[in-house]
Amino acid sequence: MHDLYHFPGGDLDSSSTGDLRTVSASDRTKQRILRRLLTNPGDYVFHPEYGAGLGKKIGEAVMPGEWKALISGQMLLEEAVASHPPPVVKLNRIEGGISVSVSYTDAMTGAPETLIFDVTR
16 A cells, blocks of 8 residues: 655645655655654544644743654654664754754665754744
C-alpha cells in the first residue's frame, strides 16, 4: 500500500498521469513525522494517543527542554526513524512561532536526514 503525497497544510498532488501522487522513501518518512508532530492527541478517534500537538502549543510559554523531549519521543514512534543515534532537535524562536530542525537517521537506509519546519499561528 502506498501513502498519498501530502504535507500538512498543503493540497494533494496529482501525478503526471492524473492520478493522485504517491510518496515513498525519505519524503514518506518526513510527511509521517510532520503529521505525527502536528496532530493533536485525541484527533484520531481510533488512536487517541497519536500525535504531539505542537500546533496547540503556539501562544504558550516555550519550554525548550519539554518541546525537544516531546519531538524526540514522538519521532522514535515512527518505524522509519532509527533510535541510534537518537534524533537531535534544535529550536529557534521566529516571529509568530518556533522553527524546528530535526536531524535523524533513516532506519531503512541508514542515511542521515534533516527535517526543518515552522510551527506558527
